[in-house]
Amino acid sequence: MESPGCEYLDTPPAYRDFLERYLFPNRPVLFSAALVSSWSALSQWVIKTDDSSRINWVFLAQAYGEQSVTVADCSTRDFSDQKRHTMLFRDVVGLWRSGQGDSLYVKDWHLARAVHQEAFYNTPDIFRDDWMNAYYSACTSDDFRFVYVGAAGTFTPLHRDVYTSYSWSTNVCGRKRWWLFPPEQTKLLLRKGAEEHMETAFDVRHVDPCEFAGFSQAKPIVVEQGEGETIFVPSGWYHQVENLTACVSINHNWCNSVNLPSLYESMCAKVTEVERALEDVRELLSQNDEPGSQGWEREWVRIVQDVVEKDAGWNWITFWKMVQHALRAAVPSIIDCKELKLSLWQPAPPSLTPPLPFIHDRVRTCYTRFLLRSEREADLVEGLRGVLNEIRQMLDRIVATQGTRTDDSR
Known part of the structure; x- marks a missing residue:
């Protein structure tokens, strides 16, 4: 009704x-x-x-x-x-x-x-x-x-x-x-x-x-x-x-590329919420670290990401692996991925997705902002840098094959 x-x-x-x-x-x-x-x-x-x-x-x-x-x-x-x-x-x-x-x-x-x-x-x-x-x-x-x-x-x-x-x-x-x-x-x-x-x-x-x-x-x-x-x-x-x-x-x-920026902002907000709740843990880690060492930061990020995942089901590695998987499915002719398993979910054909340049722009915006985060998760979350590097390669290949596009409009 x-x-x-x-x-x-x-x-x-x-x-x-x-x-x-x-x-x-x-x-x-x-x-x-x-x-x-x-x-x-x-x-x-x-x-x-x-x-x-x-x-x-x-x-x-x-x-x-x-x-x-x-x-x-x-x-x-x-x-x-x-x-x-x-x-x-x-x-x-x-x-x-x-x-x-x-x-x-x-x-x-x-x-x-x-x-x-x-x-x-x-x-x-x-x-x-x-x-x-x-x-x-x-x-x-x-x-x-x-x-x-x-x-x-x-x-x-x-x-x-x-x-x-x-x-x-x-x-x-x-x-x-x-x-x-x-x-x-x-x-x-x-x-x-x-x-x-x-x-x-x-x-x-x-x-x-x-x-x-x-x-x-x-x-x-x-x-x-x-x-x-x-x-x-x-x-x-x-x-x-x-x-x-x-x-x-x-x-x-x-979700998909259309609401990806909203998901990204929500992820950022959840990380901030957890960091504030665990501020005493952060202070303890930084005080107990060896002088001149920054090793505590990696442990701090690991703890925060673990709590984020337990609280909401996702963390940054999940988010970016999802994006990686989506790009692999969207551009199979660009990236050869024989290990992509599609048995339980067949990818949508291009006729049922936004245009590829639009998908590129949405992902590129979130990717660029993530690399600039002061929390430095791109380097401190184990295994994440490799995922991000492949995402960057796929984005670059999309530009090379589809032509350049600088706006995020439809």
Whole structure:
């Protein structure tokens, strides 16, 4: 259902239209079920009658019941999240079917990776330019492709996706309500005096005006998402999601060259946050180092990067390896990379990405700024210099083959 500030598209757009109208201006949009009409999940996971639809619990429990899933208890807050534990999916379904566990919400279920030979859905073309899942699927045992399953009333608290990544989410069955806050409203969501740590309100439906004095001024875009519909959440937008009915959805977090500068800035901000929190460690390391030696700096950067990775899942080596992997896939005719593994994620063809000069400019800007950082991570993070050198070589080859370009415009 279209809401003020969020368009509704009955017909899936061509990639270039999506790029120009939503990716570049960083605007949300809701798509009709036509975008995902070919998905087998829409028939296998759903029982449809003439006037209603319901989740096919029997099929889901039989097909995926042995899967271990993370379950959030939406009735129990745990700092900025909800209390979580692990269960077999069949046991969660058993609770729901017996009328129990209404507060339980299966989240962040990596089902696509676990059963990758069973294609219950495919990524819509307009979302295929996905650097995060391309890298993680090929080079790690993780990814950012999730299934969510929850009863009516379960919800995900107010948050911004990892390092300002995009997300898209499709309701296979059921309905959701979304509250979307554009980046310029972020400061209104923060606890008074907590700007440094970006502590936001937990639940937009229950906000203490004394603790979050600016929240009353925030003007979210509220979207009700129906069965089969897909929502695109732009980069850096805080959002909260509530299941209005029992709901099964498929979600990706993703990024590419368009929002790479935002991810880069978010990485910088996270490093600064960790450095401030560990200032006493830095002082101790520098005092205990041998006179005239700068060895403590390498250890300091290692500690900071380790904490950044544990806290947010990424650090600088992850970020730049992702960029390296994306460039290898984007310019295979320029760089011969026989070891590039593409079995779990096929790269988007040039027709589904921005022009190569644009990709070059986005990466080059972040690369140049990174080399100028006073923290000197380029030289102090083990193994990073080699990754950066290959990125520079690929960028130089792009210029040599595509011609020079000095602006960052479209």
